[in-house]
Amino acid sequence: MKTPISSIGEFGLIKRIAEKVNLYNKNTIKGIGDDTAVIDISDNKYLLFTTDLLIEGIHFNLVYTPLKHLGYKAVAVNLSDIAAMNGQPTHILVSIALSSKFTIELIDELYEGIKIACNKYNVDLVGGDTSSSITGMMISISAIGFVDKNKITYRNTAKVNDFICVTGDLGAAFFGLKFLEREYILYEEFLKENKEKEFQPDFKGYEYLLKRQLKPEPRLDIIRFFYDNDIQPTSMIDISDGLSSELHHICFQSGVGCRIYQHKIPIAEEVYKASEEFNIAPETAALNGGEDYELLFTISEKDLHKVLYSKDISVIGQICPNTEGLHMITQQGNKIELLAQGWIHFK
Amino acid sequence: MKTPISSIGEFGLIKRIAEKVNLYNKNTIKGIGDDTAVIDISDNKYLLFTTDLLIEGIHFNLVYTPLKHLGYKAVAVNLSDIAAMNGQPTHILVSIALSSKFTIELIDELYEGIKIACNKYNVDLVGGDTSSSITGMMISISAIGFVDKNKITYRNTAKVNDFICVTGDLGAAFFGLKFLEREYILYEEFLKENKEKEFQPDFKGYEYLLKRQLKPEPRLDIIRFFYDNDIQPTSMIDISDGLSSELHHICFQSGVGCRIYQHKIPIAEEVYKASEEFNIAPETAALNGGEDYELLFTISEKDLHKVLYSKDISVIGQICPNTEGLHMITQQGNKIELLAQGWIHFK
Numbered sequence: 001m002k003t004p005i006s007s008i009g010e011f012g013l014i015k016r017i018a019e020k021v022n023l024y025n026k027n028t029i030k031g032i033g034d035d036t037a038v039i040d041i042s043d044n045k046y047l048l049f050t051t052d053l054l055i056e057g058i059h060f061n062l063v064y065t066p067l068k069h070l071g072y073k074a075v076a077v078n079l080s081d082i083a084a085m086n087g088q089p090t091h092i093l094v095s096i097a098l099s100s101k102f103t104i105e106l107i108d109e110l111y112e113g114i115k116i117a118c119n120k121y122n123v124d125l126v127g128g129d130t131s132s133s134i135t136g137m138m139i140s141i142s143a144i145g146f147v148d149k150n151k152i153t154y155r156n157t158a159k160v161n162d163f164i165c166v167t168g169d170l171g172a173a174f175f176g177l178k179f180l181e182r183e184y185i186l187y188e189e190f191l192k193e194n195k196e197k198e199f200q201p202d203f204k205g206y207e208y209l210l211k212r213q214l215k216p217e218p219r220l221d222i223i224r225f226f227y228d229n230d231i232q233p234t235s236m237i238d239i240s241d242g243l244s245s246e247l248h249h250i251c252f253q254s255g256v257g258c259r260i261y262q263h264k265i266p267i268a269e270e271v272y273k274a275s276e277e278f279n280i281a282p283e284t285a286a287l288n289g290g291e292d293y294e295l296l297f298t299i300s301e302k303d304l305h306k307v308l309y310s311k312d313i314s315v316i317g318q319i320c321p322n323t324e325g326l327h328m329i330t331q332q333g334n335k336i337e338l339l340a341q342g343w344i345h346f347k
Numbered sequence: 348m349k350t351p352i353s354s355i356g357e358f359g360l361i362k363r364i365a366e367k368v369n370l371y372n373k374n375t376i377k378g379i380g381d382d383t384a385v386i387d388i389s390d391n392k393y394l395l396f397t398t399d400l401l402i403e404g405i406h407f408n409l410v411y412t413p414l415k416h417l418g419y420k421a422v423a424v425n426l427s428d429i430a431a432m433n434g435q436p437t438h439i440l441v442s443i444a445l446s447s448k449f450t451i452e453l454i455d456e457l458y459e460g461i462k463i464a465c466n467k468y469n470v471d472l473v474g475g476d477t478s479s480s481i482t483g484m485m486i487s488i489s490a491i492g493f494v495d496k497n498k499i500t501y502r503n504t505a506k507v508n509d510f511i512c513v514t515g516d517l518g519a520a521f522f523g524l525k526f527l528e529r530e531y532i533l534y535e536e537f538l539k540e541n542k543e544k545e546f547q548p549d550f551k552g553y554e555y556l557l558k559r560q561l562k563p564e565p566r567l568d569i570i571r572f573f574y575d576n577d578i579q580p581t582s583m584i585d586i587s588d589g590l591s592s593e594l595h596h597i598c599f600q601s602g603v604g605c606r607i608y609q610h611k612i613p614i615a616e617e618v619y620k621a622s623e624e625f626n627i628a629p630e631t632a633a634l635n636g637g638e639d640y641e642l643l644f645t646i647s648e649k650d651l652h653k654v655l656y657s658k659d660i661s662v663i664g665q666i667c668p669n670t671e672g673l674h675m676i677t678q679q680g681n682k683i684e685l686l687a688q689g690w691i692h693f694k
Binding site: 002003005006007008010014016020021022023024025027030032036037039041045047049050053055057059090091093097098100102104105111118119123125126128130132133134135136138140142144 | 349352353354355357360363364368369370371372374375377379386388389392394396397398399402405406438440442444445449450451452454458462465466469470471473474478479481483485487489491
């Protein structure tokens, strides 16, 4: 049998792997299926354990991704997974595979970005592996972190009537990538005519979008805010694949439905401007764009007043019974079904 | 500046990365520089944290590496790193990148091997990442494990007069690879003449060598033996790059020298036979071959009698002052300097 992976997709492949897994250790609290694995290590703490893979040509294009930003982002996306469990990241391992085109100076740049992220978030780089590669660069980062047992937050514990919240704003990273791709195409045209030295990329007015794409920040400030204000999210996930896909994860795993309000989705002004240039609705970018690395979480009514006036948190809807499905209510009052359109890597 | 990585090599690159690292967490006991990172997590336990990268075309050739074995080996090499700290592995994350040539059936085979290794060593697969790749397969595995604080064993704590021991036998994995490469070249000749269906690889009498190359075992049985017999190694490392290279790590980091005896190096009968076919001395394979994943450790005199009669452990020499350097004494009584010739990936 020769069944292509594309026939089941990335989520299908993960599901297939997860189904075959046996667990032997009684301290394994959570295996495959959340932002991190959860392991019982002491009376009051859980260990969180996660990993992410970034591959040149699939996840990043070095023509428009500065290596320093890439290093920073590679760390940030892992820390974001730890944040999504309501935890604090502490240590990372960094493995890199490099083709011969990479010089020591380029590697220094990459590690400069890794180091800046570690410094900003008090995370220790404690090891890794290095190898040559046949083509391009590959970065694999693993992270561990810790969380108080009574603070751990899973994806599968949203309850009917909980309020749905997102941090920051959505869709900006998507348009950041669109701009980078557009300028790259222009650059290639200049290159064809041997005029690449004359080429000047034009991102004026869209610096925020670029920053969101190239240098995302894990929302560990929000985790601190939860701790300081005694807020316990009832479920949480980080938004790596777009709001719609993440809502599907929370709802499917929690056995619930949801209703969100289009006009409550937080969208930056630059996204509205970009949406006109590219003729893509801002909500489409927010729902399906991905890579914003904001947090999507639910809270019970008792905590609602604690987040309602936060400048960093938007209440966008509510959890409803499974039978009601997943919907977005438009400003006109129409009900649109939310589809799970995350990034599909295996095409 | 455009300095090729090959000018400093893999160890040079790791050293360069390690020098720039700051540590922010007071529970970081050991960062870069040993088989695993060591993190303080409770009154009596340390957490061990490690990762390894396997890349098609660099670390393995799928023409002669069955995917089931590859999955098994990818897990085994990580568990071996945990064993080298005198620890017990418990959890792994597996990330894979795959080009479109890989079907679901092939991935199932790979995970079958991963699962068999997990089952054998009571390790839980608790997550990972999946991605497509531009070319070939890449496997990145991270592992954690635990060790009692009073049992932790580092590379840099060998003392003058300690006895040097190795487990199992050395050089077999090297010749296993030689056979696979030889048959592969023959296969390609059959292929050129469109006679590949007539090709029958001939490994008769060398099955042990193949097994050592394709399906190495982490020596967790030895860690158990240490526990059961109250043996505390004074230093330890796993032999992934060859005995000579690992002795250099232990001696350099411990600030000592060593003297080993050629005729005490454990070498399997099949290695002697293979060494004639390939005209490579068995000691060369043992010293520089690598991939045996045996343990190299030192013990103090008080523990010597506990290992002296073990069928799985050979005492091969003794630690001496730094000033005496690293040497092998031949059967004729000659003194040969040991060179650190590990695998150099960056050429």
